[in-house]
Amino acid sequence: MEEASEMRLTVIGTGYLGAVHAACMADLGHEVLGVDIDAEKIAALGMGRVPFYEPGLQEVLGRAVDSGRLRFTTSLDEAADFGDVHFVCVNTPQRRDSPAADLRAVDAVIEGLAPRLRGRCLIVGKSTVPVGTTARLSTRVEELVREGADVEVAWNPEFLREGFAVQDTLRPERLVVGVQSARADRTLREVYAPLLRIGVPYISAGPATAELVKVAANSFLATKISFINAMAEVCDAAGADVTTLADALGYDIRIGRRFLRAGLGFGGGCLPKDIRAFTARAEELGVGGAVSFLHQIDAVNTRQRQRTVDIARDMAGGGFEGRRIAVLGATFKPDSDDVRDSPALAVAAAIHGEGADVRLHDPRGLDNARAVLPVLDYVPDVAKACEGADLVLHLTEWTDYRRIDPAELAVVTRTRRILDARNALDPALWTSAGWTLRALGRPTPAPLPSQQTATEQESPVCPAELG
Numbered sequence: 001m002e003e004a005s006e007m008r009l010t011v012i013g014t015g016y017l018g019a020v021h022a023a024c025m026a027d028l029g030h031e032v033l034g035v036d037i038d039a040e041k042i043a044a045l046g047m048g049r050v051p052f053y054e055p056g057l058q059e060v061l062g063r064a065v066d067s068g069r070l071r072f073t074t075s076l077d078e079a080a081d082f083g084d085v086h087f088v089c090v091n092t093p094q095r096r097d098s099p100a101a102d103l104r105a106v107d108a109v110i111e112g113l114a115p116r117l118r119g120r121c122l123i124v125g126k127s128t129v130p131v132g133t134t135a136r137l138s139t140r141v142e143e144l145v146r147e148g149a150d151v152e153v154a155w156n157p158e159f160l161r162e163g164f165a166v167q168d169t170l171r172p173e174r175l176v177v178g179v180q181s182a183r184a185d186r187t188l189r190e191v192y193a194p195l196l197r198i199g200v201p202y203i204s205a206g207p208a209t210a211e212l213v214k215v216a217a218n219s220f221l222a223t224k225i226s227f228i229n230a231m232a233e234v235c236d237a238a239g240a241d242v243t244t245l246a247d248a249l250g251y252d253i254r255i256g257r258r259f260l261r262a263g264l265g266f267g268g269g270c271l272p273k274d275i276r277a278f279t280a281r282a283e284e285l286g287v288g289g290a291v292s293f294l295h296q297i298d299a300v301n302t303r304q305r306q307r308t309v310d311i312a313r314d315m316a317g318g319g320f321e322g323r324r325i326a327v328l329g330a331t332f333k334p335d336s337d338d339v340r341d342s343p344a345l346a347v348a349a350a351i352h353g354e355g356a357d358v359r360l361h362d363p364r365g366l367d368n369a370r371a372v373l374p375v376l377d378y379v380p381d382v383a384k385a386c387e388g389a390d391l392v393l394h395l396t397e398w399t400d401y402r403r404i405d406p407a408e409l410a411v412v413t414r415t416r417r418i419l420d421a422r423n424a425l426d427p428a429l430w431t432s433a434g435w436t437l438r439a440l441g442r443p444t445p446a447p448l449p450s451q452q453t454a455t456e457q458e459s460p461v462c463p464a465e466l467g
Contacts, residue, residue, distance in 0.1 A: 015091055031069055119150065128274055163335030222271045267341040275297060327395055348373070389412075
């Protein structure tokens with residue numbers, strides 16, 4: 001997509017959010033300068049190489065760099081001289097000493113950039129921050145800018161889904177901006193003019209509202225996920241089927257089916273830390289009771305990991321000592337190499353800690369998982385990971401795993417037992433191949449009588465090429 005524009009944008013911070021935003025803004029036709037203190041990362045991006053996995057981003061980045069509209073630097077002086085609009089895209093992780101957001105990177109950008117600015121420009125935050133951050137930073141910018149500079153702060157939260165980030169930037173469901181003047185609003189309408197022309201909804205509000213939109217959206221999604229996982233626990237106790245329950249609920253237009261898949265729960269770098277930071281900020285504002293339910297949402301989500309370990313232990317015969325466990329999936333979700341707060345990796349670590357020989361496969365996340373948890377055995381193909389396994393755990397719903405032929409996989413495993421912790425596999429397909437399949441919140445289907453079950457006869461171990 002190319003639209004002529006005379007606007008010059010800087011994107012400060014070239015991690016996941018910054019790299020996507022810089023590449024996509026250049027693809028929309030803007031002149032973009034990406035800024036980061038990591039010279040190695042800057043060099044890779046400048047050559048059109050994405051340092052992480054995100055579908056479609058490599059092509060957009062390469063196109064933007066080749067066009068000359070996107071380049072990178074480590075110099076804030078160059079950034080200050082270049083940009084009409086400065087997007088702040090640095091990380092805001094959870095603090096080590098509390099559930100609150102760590103804003104040191106955001107503050108460092110303001111401290112470094114504001115004194116260098118001249119003339120009229122706009123600083124626009126995209127990082128997820130606590131409500132009130134724009135007001136605080138605006139005061140600090142006024143203290144830092146040199147005489148004659150006219151600098152305003154606005155907030156424009158991102159709504160990216162890992163695995164769909166390019167689509168979510170070039171064809172977003174909505175644009176939300178928090179501005180303090182009509183001038184700032186006009187500037188952002190110009191930045192996003194190509195998207196407004198194709199009908200993307202544009203919501204202009206005060207900064208506090210814009211800051212709340214992102215954390216409120218993530219809190220709602222987390223609530224929906226934990227709700228269906230709580231129902232799965234009830235279904236396990238009552239002998240009901242949570243998938244059929246979710247289907248029935250989904251027909252209600254007030255509820256909808258999306259995010260009602262019961263399973264191992266959410267992870268990653270957004271939902272867990274965002275709901276914790278939201279509750280921490282609400283408590284600072286004296287309204288912690290209004291969002292106290294989010295503590296339970298977080299607890300339900302965390303409990304899913306232990307429930308998965310407990311079910312796996314039962315399937316392994318009551319203990320993991322001396323058992324070989326194949327784990328399919330390391331990333332917190334498919335179509336990503338992100339293992340931050342990954343439920344799959346947490347389960348694998350817990351099982352290893354109880355004495356299991358864990359062999360783990362993931363289509364994209366092996367290197368990142370190995371860096372975080374080097375004690376496990378990481379295997380580059382599914383068959384090798386499952387060779388001689390007493391139990392297979394399906395923990396990340398990659399398409400690769402849904403395409404596995406269970407009859408072929410049965411050839412390499414020691415026993416035919418699988419725990420589908422993502423409710424993504426076809427129970428009939430697996431049980432027809434003689435597997436005992438369990439899933440969170442669903443009755444255990446019995447293998448067909450004509451098939452040999454894992455408890456009746458162990459499968460021979462031999463190599464095969466699967467996935």
